[in-house]
Amino acid sequence: MHKMEDFYKGVISQKLSNGLNVVFKHYPGDIVGIAIFIGAGSGDEGEYLGSGVAHLTEHLTFEGRKDLEDELRRLGANSNAYTTFDHTLYFLEVPKENWKQALQVFISALFKPQVSPEVFERERNVVLKEEKFRDDEPGSLVFKLGFENSYINHPYKQPVIGHSYLLNKLTLQDFQKFHQLHYTANNTVISIVGDLEFSEVQKEITAVAQDIAPGSPCRNSYPDEHRNFPVFFSHIYPGKLVYVFISFPGISVFDDDLQALDMLADYLSQGKDSPLYERFVKTGLCYTVSCTNYTPFLQGQFVFFAIMDPKNYGAFKEEFKNFIDDFKSQSLDSARINRLKTRLIYEMLKSQEGVLRIAQNLARDQGITNEFRFPLSYLKKVLQLTPRDIEEVAHRYLNSDISCWVELVPQEQKSPLTKLTLPLEFEKITLDNGLRIILSPRSVTGVVSITALFQGGVRFENDSDNGVSQLVVKSLITSDIQRRFEELGGKISPVSGNNTMGFEVEVLSQNLEPALNLLANLIISPMIDTQEVEIQKNIQMGKLQDLEIDLFYQASKLLRANLFINHPYRNTVEGSYQSIACLEVEHLKEYTRRFFLPNNCVISIVGEFDVPRLKLKIEKLFKRWKKNSLQVTLSPQGPPQKVIFKEKKIPQREVVLEIGFAIPGLNTPYRYAADVLQTLVSGQGSLFFNKIRRAIGASYTLGGGIIIGPETGALVFYVATTPENKNQVREKVIEIINQLRTGDIKNGEIEDAKKLLLTRYNKELIEGTSYGFHLCLEELLGEGAQEYKNYPRKIKEITKEELLDFIDKFIDPSRCVMVEVGNI
Structure with a gap:
């Protein structure tokens, strides 16, 4: 406990004259973490409730300056953001020498967005596609329907991403009005964590944030709902498994029962010896089952989530009701509770490692609870809990008479071609140039997944070019490539490991062919951009410096170096600072010439598509790709002869x-x-x-x-x-x-x-x-x-x-x- 207290003693919080709250923590290393909390989420949309304007604003502020992404990447900054029911959080990590420039760019983009009508329309269309993408993912859909049915008229009934019919009604002026109301100094917390002096941080933030309008707190309050009846909702989807969301009316983060309900959720679901695991997973009823106590700014929900085979669903429904009754009639195991408390201490200590994680936590805690030390008081209360405290909240809150039960159940397949949608069915095609394509048609969702893998990774690297595989695939995904996949309602991610490198693509099924065109161009004619390489090198070297104090990374690195003395696995996927620094554009181009070969590649396509049509498309797309020889000889690594x-x-x-x-x-x-x-x-x-x-x-x-x-x-x-x-x-x-x-x-x-x-x-x-x-x-x-x-x-x-x-x-x-x- 004293270690957590020591941690917070080093945190400084100060309000500027315009009301903006600054939180700072000194942390050693060459990376600075910056998080900006805005006290506005989808529950604060007011007259635009249900439109998703809070989430759209997140998109538009990132796009408000055309040069934002390129400028941040040039500075070696990794940035991202998310929107929830009760807040929006923007965050980045950047090399220490560039933190001032990154902060200036970020502040300008968030608080002075210059959004043209064209950008507004483009980003709205991106969000509309994102909504469809999420609705095609059963886990996301069941939670959306779950919260929609858990509330009666509460703002959290509406999805964060909004409803398309309301989103389509929004205008540029609506965005500007929402932004002007909520993106104000009094509604903002900026946290900065790194090897800096607070006087320097204070001076810089004061300079860049002095023009932010003070505004006034505009949190919308809403009374807790007290439902006295159960709710049931069923939705048919084109999948193979049953997804279940079960909720009980819950509490906000400020409620006195917070700690006891959190511990109840952990007691029920954490580990293989948890009651839920023992009752449902070990017996084979469910593939997965979990529960969480969701506690936002306003009233939350106590939620159970499960995935299972349809043949088990009838038994699960009966068993779950019995489980709740049985659990409430039992005394809780004090030894297990103590183990969970110890685990929580560990997790909270781990949350104090890493500049970006610390910055996010400080901004969020200060923004939501108005107290950055909130985790400290939270932990003290958890450690005081008795088994009786947890049993008592279980009796009060787990009341089946007021529960909400939402199910996603598979649609009956009446087509004689239903065998094609079986998860394990696939067809392999080998083209004349050696490229192997695996087609697995399935009608689980409206999303198609494409994976393109090459032999590569650590196994084909040496000490001097270690990390080149990761650098290649990350450098090839430029901001332009990323944007073009997003415009198709999808995303592309780099893959780099011990044995392989490549790309993973997810896209709406109706956009499979244009996505495949983009991917084919990327791997057949890879274009290495000099500026992008330098940006990625800078990011990778910054990450390597951050990893110098990462316990598990350093332990793995030391073990590999001594176990795989005569094999490339002695190195790590990330490479070394020296090897990355020495890699030039020509090294990357030569690497792609050696390994980006059709006879060294396998592409899998999983999802809903017309097989004959896709075969013709593949043949046309990839036949121009020329094969070449790949000659690499590696020997097994025997065990050491001693300890x-x-x-x-x-x-x-x-x-x-x-x-x-x-x-x-x-x-x-x-x-x-x-x-x-x-x-x-x-x-x-x-x-x-x-x-x-x-x-x-x-x-x-x-x-x-x-x-x-x-x-x-x-x-x-x-x-x-x-x-x-x-x-x-x-x-x-x-x-x-x-x-x-x-x-x-x-x-x-x-x-x-x-x-x-x-x-x-x-x-x-x-x-x-x-x-x-x-x-x-x-x-x-x-x-x-x-x-x-x-x-x-x-x-x-x-x-x-x-x-x-x-x-x-x-x-x-x-x-x-x-x-x-x-x-x-």
């Missing part, structure tokens, strides 16, 4: 321990045993959790991870702990590994791990992007896309004997790399 122990001190409060073991590559039967073992030690209720965190309470987070490629891989165990507990934790991890080697694993634990893997697999199938990515990955690096379809069978077939054989051969504590990083 290699390394440690690194960095200025953090905790210590991360990682132990890595060399394992065989992707195309061996051992990959499935590795997955099972990794899951056995990960998460709440796992072997590590039960024997380290639960038994001795000496860990904040723990688990396992896998690095794997065609020739080699690693299984890594990790634990985050305190300096005083690190020796005890290290000994306990080795003790657990030795117990595993003796066969001390219960069959039930193995089966639980398998179930979790299958749950993860089934969740991946739900999302087109995730499914398409894995199909590409298996086709590009493994034994073909069909292998992904075989994954559930391969996992189910793993026996205890096979798992123990894997552990015996590869998980040997006398032949491993062990690293400790942090407060050594």
Whole structure:
């Protein structure tokens, strides 16, 4: 607790003469975080309620200066924004030497937007497409319908993005009126976090913000609604799974029951030993189930969310009602509550790391509660909670007689061609130039996902060009490319990892062909822009400096360097500061010439489309792409012959321990045993959790991870702990590994791990992007896309004997790399 108190002692809050609130926190490093809070969300739209004008204003202020995005990118700044029911938050991180210029650009754009009629129309059309895009995503849609039906007349009944028919009625003058009313000094908090002096910050903000109109607080109050009847709403959608949103009337962030209801939500849903997980996921009724206590400025909701197979829905409805009744009749486990309190302390301490995260939290807390120390008082109240306090709010709030139940249920498929919409059905096409295309038609949503992957990444880099893959794909997505995909109601994202690089695209199904045109031009004729490369280099080098005090990144980096001595995996995806600094445009152009080849590429397309038409389109688009030879020879990396122990001190409060073991590559039967073992030690209720965190309470987070490629891989165990507990934790991890080697694993634990893997697999199938990515990955690096379809069978077939054989051969504590990083 005293560490949190020390943190807030270093925070300075001051109001300027025009009413603008400035919050500052000194934080070491070469990156500055800036967040600007505006006390206006969709619930404050007043006469424009339901139009989404608050969200549209967010778009228009970013577009208010034509040079905003380019200028910020030139300064090496990463910026973004979001709008909620009760506020809008703009934020950026920028190299320290450019923070003043970035702040000036940001302030000017937000408070003096110069929006032409053309920009207004364009951005309104972008938002209209975004609304359709969100409505085509079932998770987003069920929450929109859930809040719409949870309230009677409350402003939060309206979606943040607005209704298209009201959005279409908005004029440029409406935007200007809303902006003038809400984007005022008295309604704004600016937080700045970085290695700066407050006097300098104060002087700069005073200079750039002095012309912002003071305004007056204009928060709209609205009384809590007290519904005395249940609500049920059903919506049919063209998917395969059932999505359920169940809410109970809740509270605002200012309510005295806040802490108890938050703890109730955590108690119900956090971890594999949570009541919800035990009752619904372990039994196979749901793929996922969760709950949250949503507490905005005005009245919120206590929400449950679940996804399941339609065949289980009838049983779920009955079981959920029984579950609520059973839970309210039971006494709560004080030991579990104490573990959740400890977890909350850890999460709140972690929230005090990273300039952008701190800036966002300070601005939000000051803006909403008028007290940047709010988390401190919040935590004190949480730590005082008793089991009885939580039981009491469960009885008062979880009343089925006033609940709201919203369901998304699949539409019955009457077409004889319904087999085409099955999640696992796909067709592979190989063109004459070696390009492989995987087509997976499915009618789950109106969104199509396109993934284009190349062999690349760390596996094809050396010490001198490490990070080039990530730099290439990020540099190719210029602001113009990004904007053109957004105009199609979609987005494009870079992909770069240990073994691959490429792009992921999501777009409305009706815009698939123009999106495919854009992607084809991007990968067949990649245009490397010198200015964009310099911008991305600056961003990447800034990020690398920020990562110098990241516990998990530094531990992983140290472990890789010592485990993969003779393999490229000794490096990281991000590269090194030196390698990125030395990369020039010609290096990137040469890299694309070597690797952007049709015979080194797999493209998957998942979604709703006309297969014959798309085949013709693909043939026409990609036949001009010329193949070439790709010659790379890599050797497996054997295990170390002894224990290699390394440690690194960095200025953090905790210590991360990682132990890595060399394992065989992707195309061996051992990959499935590795997955099972990794899951056995990960998460709440796992072997590590039960024997380290639960038994001795000496860990904040723990688990396992896998690095794997065609020739080699690693299984890594990790634990985050305190300096005083690190020796005890290290000994306990080795003790657990030795117990595993003796066969001390219960069959039930193995089966639980398998179930979790299958749950993860089934969740991946739900999302087109995730499914398409894995199909590409298996086709590009493994034994073909069909292998992904075989994954559930391969996992189910793993026996205890096979798992123990894997552990015996590869998980040997006398032949491993062990690293400790942090407060050594």
